[in-house]
Amino acid sequence: MTEANAPETLDIPQLQKRLRAFAAARDWEKFHTPKNLAMALVAGGGELLEVLQWLTDEDAMALGEKDRARVSEELADIQIYLVRLADVMDVSIPQAVEAKLAANAKKYPVDLSKGNATKYSRRGEE
Amino acid sequence: MTEANAPETLDIPQLQKRLRAFAAARDWEKFHTPKNLAMALVAGGGELLEVLQWLTDEDAMALGEKDRARVSEELADIQIYLVRLADVMDVSIPQAVEAKLAANAKKYPVDLSKGNATKYSRRGEE
Amino acid sequence: MTEANAPETLDIPQLQKRLRAFAAARDWEKFHTPKNLAMALVAGGGELLEVLQWLTDEDAMALGEKDRARVSEELADIQIYLVRLADVMDVSIPQAVEAKLAANAKKYPVDLSKGNATKYSRRGEE
Amino acid sequence: MTEANAPETLDIPQLQKRLRAFAAARDWEKFHTPKNLAMALVAGGGELLEVLQWLTDEDAMALGEKDRARVSEELADIQIYLVRLADVMDVSIPQAVEAKLAANAKKYPVDLSKGNATKYSRRGEE
Numbered sequence: 001m002t003e004a005n006a007p008e009t010l011d012i013p014q015l016q017k018r019l020r021a022f023a024a025a026r027d028w029e030k031f032h033t034p035k036n037l038a039m040a041l042v043a044g045g046g047e048l049l050e051v052l053q054w055l056t057d058e059d060a061m062a063l064g065e066k067d068r069a070r071v072s073e074e075l076a077d078i079q080i081y082l083v084r085l086a087d088v089m090d091v092s093i094p095q096a097v098e099a100k101l102a103a104n105a106k107k108y109p110v111d112l113s114k115g116n117a118t119k120y121s122r123r124g125e126e
Numbered sequence: 127m128t129e130a131n132a133p134e135t136l137d138i139p140q141l142q143k144r145l146r147a148f149a150a151a152r153d154w155e156k157f158h159t160p161k162n163l164a165m166a167l168v169a170g171g172g173e174l175l176e177v178l179q180w181l182t183d184e185d186a187m188a189l190g191e192k193d194r195a196r197v198s199e200e201l202a203d204i205q206i207y208l209v210r211l212a213d214v215m216d217v218s219i220p221q222a223v224e225a226k227l228a229a230n231a232k233k234y235p236v237d238l239s240k241g242n243a244t245k246y247s248r249r250g251e252e
Numbered sequence: 253m254t255e256a257n258a259p260e261t262l263d264i265p266q267l268q269k270r271l272r273a274f275a276a277a278r279d280w281e282k283f284h285t286p287k288n289l290a291m292a293l294v295a296g297g298g299e300l301l302e303v304l305q306w307l308t309d310e311d312a313m314a315l316g317e318k319d320r321a322r323v324s325e326e327l328a329d330i331q332i333y334l335v336r337l338a339d340v341m342d343v344s345i346p347q348a349v350e351a352k353l354a355a356n357a358k359k360y361p362v363d364l365s366k367g368n369a370t371k372y373s374r375r376g377e378e
Numbered sequence: 379m380t381e382a383n384a385p386e387t388l389d390i391p392q393l394q395k396r397l398r399a400f401a402a403a404r405d406w407e408k409f410h411t412p413k414n415l416a417m418a419l420v421a422g423g424g425e426l427l428e429v430l431q432w433l434t435d436e437d438a439m440a441l442g443e444k445d446r447a448r449v450s451e452e453l454a455d456i457q458i459y460l461v462r463l464a465d466v467m468d469v470s471i472p473q474a475v476e477a478k479l480a481a482n483a484k485k486y487p488v489d490l491s492k493g494n495a496t497k498y499s500r501r502g503e504e
Contacts, residue, residue, distance in 0.1 A: 008137070008138050008218065008220055009220065010135060010138060010223070011135045013134045022230070025236045028239075028241070033183045034187065035178050035183060038175055039301040039302075039305040039413070039416075040305045041171055041204070042171035042172065042301055042420060043298045043299070043302040045164070045167055045168035046168065046302075047295070048168070049168060049294055049298065050295040050298075053291040053292050053295060054288060054292075057159045057160070057161060060159065060160040060161055061214075061215075063215075068215075073225075075211070075212055076219070076225065076226035077226060079208060079219055079222070079223050080223060082208070089189075089201075091194075091197065091198045094133065094135065096198045096202035097136070097202045099199075100199060100206060110152055115154070115156075116152075157432045161291070164291075165287070165428075165430065165431040166427075166428075166432075168298075168427055169425070169428040171424060172420060172422075172424015172427065172428075173424060175417040175418075175420055175424065176417075176421040176424075178417065180409045180418075259472065260390050260472055261387045261388060262388040262471065263387045264387060264388060265386045267475070274479075274482070278491045278492055278493070282493075285438065286430055287431075287433070290423070291427070293423055294423035294424065298420065301417070304412055304413050304416055305413075307413070309411045309412070309413060312412040313411075313412065320469075324469045324474045325478060327464055327467075327469055327474055328474035330419070331474070331475050332479070334457060334460070341449060341453075343453055346385070346388055348450045349393070349454045351450075351451075351454065352451060352454035352455060352458060353400075353458070356400070362404055365404045367405035368404075
């Protein structure tokens with residue numbers, strides 16, 4: 001794929017426009033409720049877990065071709081459902097990501113967090 | 127937020143570079159295995175389900191401010207873990223998304239899929 | 253199945269003994285870490301979501317034979333991984349269930365909770 | 379807890395009867411659709427992942443008291459939603475478990491499966 005056709009950015013509004021058109025052409029908007037899309041997103045996550053669940057960390061880094069293709073497809077599915085869900089719920093993903101990165105930088109100062117799984121734990125966030 | 131600071135695109139390689147630096151500064155690369163990141167991604171999905179699980183479709187489209195903020199944060203978390211996982215596993219998200227959209231267009235021709243939950247079903251993909 | 257063979261109780265210690273023997277005979281204990289079993293449990297949950305995700309509530313209550321068989325299999329998978337995980341982590345499921353039911357009865361008094369999705373919300377628990 | 383009060387069996391029909399009464403008293407039956415219960419079950423699974431996600435296998439086997447209590451509570455939640463969902467969908471968990479164990483014994487003969495993560499993989503089931 002040339003860089004012109006698939007630059008390594010996701011143009012979220014453009015992708016949302018395409019997904020909207022895809023759904024509209026098939027009369028599928030009625031299926032795309034927040035709950036249904038969240039279920040589909042997590043189902044994609046479940047398939048990711050299924051590929052990885054019994055593997056060692058080493059094997060997970062050296063997947064065979066078939067498993068790699070499956071991981072790639074599930075990552076795409078999750079991305080697509082995430083972008084569609086954000087559209088339906090009117091959330092800006094880029095802005096939400098920036099806000100979360102800023103919060104993480106504040107929550108986990110480098111000097112207190114270094115190599116520390118406990119500090120790292122999301123339970124620490126609560 | 128001005129458009130200059132938060133354009134509505136995700137520059138995936140740049141975001142991955144930032145996440146890599148964030149992890150490296152805290153000596154957290156060792157935690158970022160494919161399995162751990164997939165678990166964290168799905169845990170974020172689980173929190174999304176938790177916000178939505180008892181709501182009607184109508185209520186899910188009209189969340190209060192607190193729930194809206196929580197959804198926004200979880201969508202950000204999922205996006206961040208997805209981008210980090212793709213980095214660690216060396217998958218291009220934009221290319222995987224394009225490939226999946228092309229496959230979906232082929233799999234669900236407009237005339238056969240119109241308003242049809244059965245055809246829509248992902249089980250039909252298998 | 254006769255009632256003698258499949259009474260409607262789950263004898264957890266006996267089931268755990270069978271699962272232990274099953275794993276031991278195949279030299280699979282090494283795969284049965286808490287993380288791996290939790291991943292497998294949630295992957296089963298993801299498949300459940302996949303069956304239900306695009307259905308109306310009415311359709312979900314009137315599944316066809318094939319979907320019903322799939323739901324039944326996934327419920328079994330989840331139960332099996334849950335019981336195996338509890339064994340590996342040395343948690344008593346019946347005691348944990350009793351403790352949770354007692355906590356729920358206290359947290360959701362009948363008069364305050366009646367028909368109330370907000371009170372019902374698990375977010376109220378935090 | 380004495381054995382008389384908490385024998386290590388789960389009497390599924392009795393537990394379902396209690397859960398039904400609990401829901402009925404609060405007028406919560408309307409929330410207990412298959413989709414909602416499946417979401418709640420997987421949300422519980424997500425919290426399990428959250429406890430375990432950054433831990434080594436060793437640490438996951440030696441949780442502190444607080445994490446252990448949280449795991450115990452999530453296992454209970456999953457069990458409760460599983461039993462309630464099976465009730466609503468009219469599936470017998472004990473029978474489904476027996477059927478799945480029989481299928482697994484057939485699918486994974488000891489001599490072919492010994493220590494073999496590939497054979498073990500659920501992907502092999504498809």
